Amino acid sequence: xxxxxxxxxxxxxxxxxxxxxxxxxxxxxxxxxxxxxxxxxxxxxxxxxxxxxxxxxxxxxxxxxxxxxxxxxxxxxxxxxxxxxxxxxxxxxxxxxxxxxxxxxxxxxxxxxxxxxxxxxxxxxxxxxxxxxxxxxxxxxxxxxxxxxxxxxxxxxxxxxxxxxxxxxxxxxxxxxxxxxxxxxxxxxxxxxxxxxxxxxxxxxxxxxxxxxxxxxxxxxxxxxxxxxxxxxxxxxxxxxxxxxxxx
Numbered sequence: 001x002x003x004x005x006x007x008x009x010x011x012x013x014x015x016x017x018x019x020x021x022x023x024x025x026x027x028x029x030x031x032x033x034x035x036x037x038x039x040x041x042x043x044x045x046x047x048x049x050x051x052x053x054x055x056x057x058x059x060x061x062x063x064x065x066x067x068x069x070x071x072x073x074x075x076x077x078x079x080x081x082x083x084x085x086x087x088x089x090x091x092x093x094x095x096x097x098x099x100x101x102x103x104x105x106x107x108x109x110x111x112x113x114x115x116x117x118x119x120x121x122x123x124x125x126x127x128x129x130x131x132x133x134x135x136x137x138x139x140x141x142x143x144x145x146x147x148x149x150x151x152x153x154x155x156x157x158x159x160x161x162x163x164x165x166x167x168x169x170x171x172x173x174x175x176x177x178x179x180x181x182x183x184x185x186x187x188x189x190x191x192x193x194x195x196x197x198x199x200x201x202x203x204x205x206x207x208x209x210x211x212x213x214x215x216x217x218x219x220x221x222x223x224x225x226x227x228x229x230x231x232x233x234x235x236x237x238x239x240x241x242x243x244x245x246x247x248x
Contacts, residue, residue, distance in 0.1 A: 005208040007151065009227065010234045017238045022160040024245035031167035033177030033184055035248070040179045041109040043246055046123045048100055048111055050244075051093050053123075054153075057130030058086050061146045064135040078210035082147060085203050089150070092199070099190065107182040122244025126153070129236060136229065140214050140222055145233045147207050152237035154200045160241075161191035 004012070011018065026043075029035050035043075068077045104111045113119065129149055135142040165188050177184055190196075211226055 003223070005204075006211045006227065006230055007155075007204040007208055010148075010152075010230060011155075013231070014234060014238065017235070017242070018156070018159075021156050021238045021241035023163050024160070024242070026245035026248050027160055027164040028167055029248045030183045030188065031164040032171055033174070033179065033181070035183065036178045037107070037109055037180065037182075039246065039248070040182060041104065041111050042113070042118065043120075044100055044104060044109065044111040045113040045118075046120045046244070048097060049113070049119070050123055050126050051097050053127045053130040054150075055090065055093055057133045057146070057149065058090055060130075060133040061086060061143065065143055078206060078213060079143070081206045081209075082143065082203075085199075085206060086150070088199070103182060103186050107180045107186075109179070109182060120244055120246060122240050122242070125236070125240035125243060129240060138225070138229065140218065141210055141226065144207075144210075144226065144229055147203070147210075148230050148233040149237060151200070151203045151207060152234050153241065154203065156237065156241040157191065158196055158200050160245075161188055162197075164188055165192040 026035070030040075062083075065079055065083060067079055067083065100111060103109075133146045133149065136145055138144075168184055168188060175181075214226070215223060
């Protein structure tokens with residue numbers, strides 16, 4: 001039997017903390033239209049600053065991501081595939097911030113934090129994670145930890161809002177949302193759509209493909225080390241993600 005892919009291992013081996021990170025009471029309240037405009041606005045303000053930290057993290061990655069010297073190696077290079085993905089991510093992040101601002105204006109939401117003291121613990125953790133992106137000391141896949149940060153946060157965000165969408169469909173839409181309908185009409189559909197899912201899955205495939213290639217080159221003896229590195233980063237992201245949902 002073939003060994004599990006790295007991303008599948010991470011999802012299955014850490015199912016309980018993953019559920020805590022993606023099925024928070026905040027998400028359940030969002031699905032029922034029970035979050036006030038103030039609560040949603042403050043959370044969106046944090047999410048917008050998360051976008052800024054994410055962009056900084058991508059910049060740090062680009063500073064050390066090596067690309068092939070030979071043209072013949074470009075088509076099969078995991079580094080090139082990762083570069084393509086993060087380039088698209090930058091465009092998506094800029095588009096997402098504009099979506100936040102436009103939708104907030106449409107629904108009368110304030111998405112500026114009054115002070116830094118109102119940053120969520122989860123945002124602070126993500127800022128540290130993105131600021132710490134740097135090449136690993138390991139020769140094999142020095143960008144693995146960075147890729148896991150990006151994949152883990154995207155996967156959690158996708159699955160969290162897909163879970164909220166399922167809860168929303170289960171309970172129905174009575175049309176009396178406390179936020180005026182911003183979440184259930186605009187944000188939840190945006191954050192749970194198939195295009196987003198395909199984008200996240202593509203990064204997972206890039207990571208798994210890169211790991212498979214390294215195992216082929218260096219043998220099964222390096223598998224345990226790659227898993228340990230990925231799990232350490234995965235755990236940090238799950239802790240940050242769980243702390244990113246406000247208490248309600």
